Amino acid sequence: MDLFETIHGHRSIRRYKPDPVGEELLTELLEAGVRASSSGNMQTYSIIVSRDRAMRERLFVPHMEQNMVLEAPVLLTFCADFRRMRKWLRINHAPDNFDDFFAFLVAAVDAILVSQNVALAAEARGLGICYMGSTLANADQVGEILELPEGVMPVVGFSLGWPAEDPTPRDRLPLTGLVHAETYQDHSDDEIRRIYRDRDQAGWDRYMSIPRLRELIEEHDVENLAQIYTVVKYTREGHANYTKNVLDYLKRQGFFKG
Numbered sequence: 001m002d003l004f005e006t007i008h009g010h011r012s013i014r015r016y017k018p019d020p021v022g023e024e025l026l027t028e029l030l031e032a033g034v035r036a037s038s039s040g041n042m043q044t045y046s047i048i049v050s051r052d053r054a055m056r057e058r059l060f061v062p063h064m065e066q067n068m069v070l071e072a073p074v075l076l077t078f079c080a081d082f083r084r085m086r087k088w089l090r091i092n093h094a095p096d097n098f099d100d101f102f103a104f105l106v107a108a109v110d111a112i113l114v115s116q117n118v119a120l121a122a123e124a125r126g127l128g129i130c131y132m133g134s135t136l137a138n139a140d141q142v143g144e145i146l147e148l149p150e151g152v153m154p155v156v157g158f159s160l161g162w163p164a165e166d167p168t169p170r171d172r173l174p175l176t177g178l179v180h181a182e183t184y185q186d187h188s189d190d191e192i193r194r195i196y197r198d199r200d201q202a203g204w205d206r207y208m209s210i211p212r213l214r215e216l217i218e219e220h221d222v223e224n225l226a227q228i229y230t231v232v233k234y235t236r237e238g239h240a241n242y243t244k245n246v247l248d249y250l251k252r253q254g255f256f257k258g
């Protein structure tokens with residue numbers, strides 16, 4: 001498939017056929033993944049492949065009981081990983097400057113670039129993927145199940161398998177709201193309304209068409225899409241908990257000396 005066709009054909013896939021993803025095919029995707037640019041070519045990431053059903057049943061819990069964890073034959077977790085690099089430094093008597101938060105960011109960027117390369121490679125082969133924010137939000141629990149040692153931190157993850165659904169592509173905000181020429185052009189309220197106009201309607205209609213979400217929306221008495229986002233989906237309390245989780249775990253994983 002042409003690369004642009006693959007990119008524009010993307011839809012997150014949450015329902016999967018039980019058919020396995022062959023080892024050879026998965027290796028092909030991972031080989032494509034690690035061709036991503038990498039800071040200093042240090043490749044400070046690791047990819048954990050979860051195929052085992054019992055393992056996915058354990059991961060189902062921190063992944064907020066999303067069915068795709070059980071349905072998809074493969075789950076990939078992309079981790080920021082300075083452990084391997086730091087071992088290499090140690091055996092070569094090189095100083096280790098990578099036990100800080102900046103190291104985590106460098107490694108996280110690398111991990112995310114690899115993940116998106118794997119995602120596109122998978123989609124080019126007809127597979128489907130869906131990222132799961134729970135990888136980071138519940139990084140501590142995911143990390144414990146995957147037995148991640150110090151220096152390794154889950155950042156992003158997705159389900160991978162053969163699609164059993166064919167969802168309509170979701171909208172994107174217009175480029176005019178996303179791209180700035182030379183310097184940042186802050187938006188007026190009117191511009192914000194224009195940028196979000198189609199999203200406001202499409203998003204509201206989408207949430208209201210899903211009975212479980214409609215019920216939740218009516219329960220919370222919200223009246224527009226923006227309110228759905230921060231009253232129902234991403235609450236202050238939720239964010240505060242996830243922030244604490246992530247910061248505590250980063251410290252435990254040795255990314256926070258500074």
Ligand SMILES: Cc1cc2nc3c(=O)[nH]c(=O)nc-3n(C[C@H](O)[C@H](O)[C@H](O)COP(=O)(O)O)c2cc1C
Nearest residue numbers: 010011012013014066130131132133134156169170
């Ligand atoms: C970092 C990240 C985390 C996500 N987490 C979830 C998730 O936990 N559950 C889910 O169903 N979709 C998740 N998604 C998928 C988004 O909802 C989806 O990409 C977005 O709605 C746009 O839809 P599309 O991917 O079909 O174009 C996540 C996407 C990203 C990039």
